[in-house]
Amino acid sequence: MPSFLLRRVGLVWVATVAALMGACSSSDDASVAGQDAGATPDGANTSDGGPSAEGGAGSDAGATNDAATDAPSGPGLAALSDDFGGATLSPGWSVLHPELVGVSVQGGALRLEATADSLWFNASQGPLVHKTVSGDFMITSRVRARSAATPAQPPAQTIHLGGLMARDPASASENFVFIVVGRDENDISVETKNTVASVSTYTGPTWPSGDAELRLCRVGSSFRMLKRDIAGGAWTDAATFDRPDMPATLQVGAVMYAHTQAPDLAVSFDEVTFAPVTSLGDCSS
Template sequence: MCTTLAVSFLMAVPVEAQQTGNPRDDLKGLSDEFDDASTLKQWSRIFETEQSKADQLEQFDIAKTKPGWMVMVPYSSTWYMDYRGVLVYKEIKGDFVVTSNIRVARRGGDGAPRSNFSLAGLMIRTPRDVTPQTWKPGGENYIFLSLGAANRPGSFQFEVKTTVNSRSTLAVTDAGTPAAMIQIARIGNEFILLKKTPEGTWNIHQRYRRTDMPEQLQVGLTVYTDYSTASRLKPPQQNTQVIRNGRPDLVAGFDYVHFQRPALPAALQGKSLSNPAEVSDAQLLQFLGEHANN
């Protein structure tokens, strides 16, 4: 069922000009155009890393449902406080910029998801050396920016979230579109989150200063859906099982993922990039957004 619906919604995506990476960039080999199904094995899965044995994706493939796309259809699951959901990632050390073109829809066809907090996006997370047996609360540290339906099911929205020691702070804004390019840049302890809708231009969505995050992070793609059902369970239960009796409503497509190193202008060296009073949005957009690969 999901495969047919996913093909339908992905075929409606307008072609976006994709960025071209610097051939000398040491992160280029981690990028994925999703045109080769064999690259699926190059992506790590958080449920495998942390040995939960609970694959919360009902459907997951590269270049199978739709050529040139990674498609994910999640079961009911969520990221909030101590709740851990789906993360498909690669480990990145040091500064980076990660960019993807994302499209979301409800399971029944085109349109916004109808279950609350059903979104897909880019995520960065501090690795945890835990198993279900050694897991303790208070250990989640991450940032993400996602597109889908958040607190208003049936409407397209953006959700941005920062979580420090499992204390989550989120903000929801209108998106008005099923598709967007999303980008996250790390420069030292500064994290810049950007977005671009098909008819719009790149803009700075949020900035964070996170001195707690280590040099090596999990960087990748997340999907989550149906918070109402997932949150009925306590985090240790939700994190380690597949919920098959919920109301998940999300089909997510990722057109590509590009990794590259940021080229910070000399004039911004030593400045606090997370402080708009010190570095303006316009200054950030000189080397991020469409200029991230220059």
């Protein structure tokens, strides 16, 4: 074949291949665009508005609004604070064991009322209204533990308490610390509890009423808990626990429990504030 014909055939072949490659590329781009249009953006909350409910008694099954990878820390902690100025619990909170507690917002306070026998001890679980927090933090609230039937009085039944908790949700066993006020086995007290691998130790010195301002503070592996009169004043150390086993990300919030078949406990929280800390000394500021 003459050389000029060979060159012409070669040019036609190159043009044909280029056209076919362009068509395939357009088809692939259209497919990718279709996938992107249906994708959920990273970090988007696809749950219904309102607090999530987690599992049943003794289980953490169920979704939570707070993804561990998006857990606030440092300066972002202040945004987790809640003055309960609305009529319902904001969707930023999640509720562990809603079948054990009535949750409401009234009079500028979060109110938790026991509806069934519950206990936070060893491997037993009770209700917890929480947010997910990473790293060092400080949580503070004015807490009132009262008889649901006689709201002007502290609970008359034993093991009726409420306060603040930090808990590892990922562990196969129970790992948490808390500070609570109410009636323990002996009298009205502010109790602190440290639970490691589902083994709890606690102490509950006498307190003058069912009301107290409570604070739980984490710096590294140290968890410092403080208490003071609900009207204010100087903070008093309640306990400090060293927990190097605790992960960076924890459930932190309002806890309560009433260990009886006919509970009579309502615990109110007049605002819950979160704040960053850099040292254990910051916890008493």
